[in-house]
Amino acid sequence: MENGWWRGSGLDALLASITQLEQGLLRVLHALGLAPLVHGQPAWPFDMRVSAAMLTLDAAHARQVGTVLLLLAFAALALLLAALLRWPLRARRAAALMLGLGATGLGSAAWQWPSPVLLWAPAMPTSFHRLPEAAAASAPLHGAGLYARHCLACHGENGDGDGPRAAEGPRWPPTFNRSLLWRRSDGELFWHIRHGMRDAQGRSTMPALPGELPDEAVWQLVGWLQLHAAGQQLARAGEWQLPLSAPPMSVQCDGGPLRPLTALRGQRLRVVALGPRQPAPREDPRFQTVLLSPVARAQEGCLAVSEAAWQAYALAAGVPSQALAGTEFLLDRGGWLRARRRPDDAPWSDAMLVCRGNGSDRPAQALRVAASEGDGLDQLLARMDAEPVRPVRGGRLH
Numbered sequence: 001m002e003n004g005w006w007r008g009s010g011l012d013a014l015l016a017s018i019t020q021l022e023q024g025l026l027r028v029l030h031a032l033g034l035a036p037l038v039h040g041q042p043a044w045p046f047d048m049r050v051s052a053a054m055l056t057l058d059a060a061h062a063r064q065v066g067t068v069l070l071l072l073a074f075a076a077l078a079l080l081l082a083a084l085l086r087w088p089l090r091a092r093r094a095a096a097l098m099l100g101l102g103a104t105g106l107g108s109a110a111w112q113w114p115s116p117v118l119l120w121a122p123a124m125p126t127s128f129h130r131l132p133e134a135a136a137a138s139a140p141l142h143g144a145g146l147y148a149r150h151c152l153a154c155h156g157e158n159g160d161g162d163g164p165r166a167a168e169g170p171r172w173p174p175t176f177n178r179s180l181l182w183r184r185s186d187g188e189l190f191w192h193i194r195h196g197m198r199d200a201q202g203r204s205t206m207p208a209l210p211g212e213l214p215d216e217a218v219w220q221l222v223g224w225l226q227l228h229a230a231g232q233q234l235a236r237a238g239e240w241q242l243p244l245s246a247p248p249m250s251v252q253c254d255g256g257p258l259r260p261l262t263a264l265r266g267q268r269l270r271v272v273a274l275g276p277r278q279p280a281p282r283e284d285p286r287f288q289t290v291l292l293s294p295v296a297r298a299q300e301g302c303l304a305v306s307e308a309a310w311q312a313y314a315l316a317a318g319v320p321s322q323a324l325a326g327t328e329f330l331l332d333r334g335g336w337l338r339a340r341r342r343p344d345d346a347p348w349s350d351a352m353l354v355c356r357g358n359g360s361d362r363p364a365q366a367l368r369v370a371a372s373e374g375d376g377l378d379q380l381l382a383r384m385d386a387e388p389v390r391p392v393r394g395g396r397l398h
């Protein structure tokens with residue numbers, strides 16, 4: 001358990017502070033005119049960024065980076081105090097002490113400095129770009145067509161890298177159905193699709209998407225690829241091995257205003273894909289139910305009417321959209337898709353947890369839950385709460 005803290009909440013805190021530092025730096029540079037807009041968002045001006053993937057893989061490295069950050073924060077505080085104390089004459093000795101402490105902090109940070117090979121990962125101007133909401137929402141409708149036209153020949157029908165032209169280039173296309181798409185940030189995928197890729201000898205390994213297609217189309221491809229890969233994983237392995245944030249949609253509750261699904265975060269949600277003639281399921285006080293329908297219908301409770309969202313949930317579930325009706329999904333309080341119940345499945349049970357948390361330093365809790373009383377749904381919800389998801393994509397918090 002010695003390393004447990006660095007795999008659990010300590011690591012979360014470290015990742016969160018690095019994300020905030022990087023994004024804060026990007027905002028400051030943008031305000032100073034040093035990070036101009038590229039493809040609509042401020043461009044990261046450096047060749048490198050902190051490799052958060054390495055932090056999640058190597059606990060000793062993570063501990064070292066955390067220590068250095070604390071030492072730097074300590075040194076900054078001491079030096080600030082030294083500067084403030086310099087003015088009144090009487091405080092000269094205190095100022096000298098602070099200066100000494102600050103210098104010691106800096107020296108220790110330099111001494112502890114992690115190996116550059118572990119610390120840095122290559123970056124590109126769009127490394128910190130996020131998939132825009134509008135493109136994420138329209139991706140399910142347009143992504144498949146774009147993919148079939150421009151990508152399928154190499155990457156194959158299901159993204160396994162087995163298209164008819166796969167063997168033509170100097171490198172074989174990768175499969176999208178393992179962890180690749182999760183290891184890249186939205187912006188890194190965008191950059192590679194927009195500008196193509198080259199090998200170390202400068203030969204083109206993947207062509208750029210034709211220039212006449214707008215950035216919007218590239219983002220739609222990114223969003224579609226991510227959903228499609230998640231669906232392939234679920235269909236093949238029976239689980240989402242990597243966490244998936246619930247696809248966006250607009251929800252109206254009891255005739256109120258339309259709100260984004262994210263406005264309901266903080267509570268557990270059940271999303272029910274409701275076919276045209278299907279009756280709404282019974283409410284359950286253990287979660288808020290959101291009914292998803294591709295066509296308008298008169299309905300009490302919370303309702304999302306959207307063809308695009310219907311397609312998105314079908315993609316994520318790895319089923320054709322006409323087979324989605326009757327499927328239910330459970331979202332945890334952070335908005336992550338965690339469990340799925342198919343139309344013909346038995347009542348909810350913890351076997352339907354299809355995204356296990358990656359804060360897996362808490363197995364003891366999970367076992368206690370399994371042994372406790374309550375119906376299958378209670379056990380499922382308890383496991384969802386006991387095994388939270390670490391929201392990392394491309395090494396950054398979602």
Ligand code: HEC
Nearest residue numbers: 150151154171172173174184192193197198205206209221
């Ligand atoms: C001519 C074949 C070909 C076509 C067409 C093609 N790709 Fe690729 N793609 C590749 C190859 C080969 C690689 C591996 C390149 C490398 O690693 O240098 C690749 C890599 C990728 C990657 C992984 C990038 C990463 O970060 O490692 C993504 C994502 C991708 N392609 C998406 C697409 C999309 C989307 C399209 C359609 C717009 C597309 N590709 C069209 C051959 C192709």
